[in-house]
Amino acid sequence: MITTRTLTGDGLTAALGELARLRIAVFRDWPYLYDGDEAYEREYLRAYTAPGAVVVAAMDGDRMVGAATGAPMEHHASDFAAAFAGRPEPLDQIFYCAESVLLPEYRGHGLGHAFFDGREAQGRALGRRWSAFCSVIRPDDHPARPADYRPLDGFWRKRGYAPLPGVTAQFRWRDLGETRETAKPLQFWMKPL
Template identity: 45%
Template structure:
């Protein structure tokens, strides 16, 4: 039976290796094409574990973790995620940042992605944040590895109330077929919460 649990930072800590494995598996797909490894992932997730007001949604099928989604205040994210907002003169303290949403393919299309967004938004509201943001890799339409018939998540994100912004950042990772990590551009999407 599939269950969805919401977890604070302390409750989420035991799930970090599961989250790292999911990130490696799901982000290997287009458009990330991520050639991940556990040591990098565990270091990356340390930001989440250090954040005072981080939040996690975990999806369990029995005891197996099949999906997860995270969030934390933008003030507690890494400098490369914060920098575009600083440069644009936007107050970091206004934004709650949605981290990854990763879900194994056989569990998609069942409303879990909507739950990820709804539960993180509810948590951000409970902390009084007026705005939400996340970033997603931006790939050109003509990229040679783009799968035929690929459906982007843009429409889904717009249905969740997010709009693309002009802000972007760069994160380096090793892509499938690359000899070493290289910077990839990610575009921010944002949503203003109604009082």
């Protein structure tokens, strides 16, 4: 039986190693194609030790099989300030629903809703007015795109999110099979809480 746990504070910090390994495994797949390593992950995940951060973990017994991260947007301000520069919403009123990762064999059982429910609840508890996330943009004709790939846009729209026109960011990572990092565009989506 799969359960979910909301982790904050010391419980969140204790789970970061397991979360790093899970992110590396899941993000190897489309559309991320991420060739990650644990050293980078440990540094990146430090943002989730800040006050207000949350991890909603999906557990199969004692094994973490999925997780969703979230934090007050200002903890990511250096990455996102330019993208939101023309927006009326102040960054300190936005809760950032960062990554959702779930092993393939556990998909299709409602955990995506549990991930968003937990993060949105954290945003409300912190008094945030909006919830936002970003999705990687890959071309439809990318050679690594699986023939049976189904974008999650419909799921996100049913949860009340909409893409923010012109609000994109660039993140760099190394794709599988490449020797250097390249910039990837990310589209922001948002909804009121």
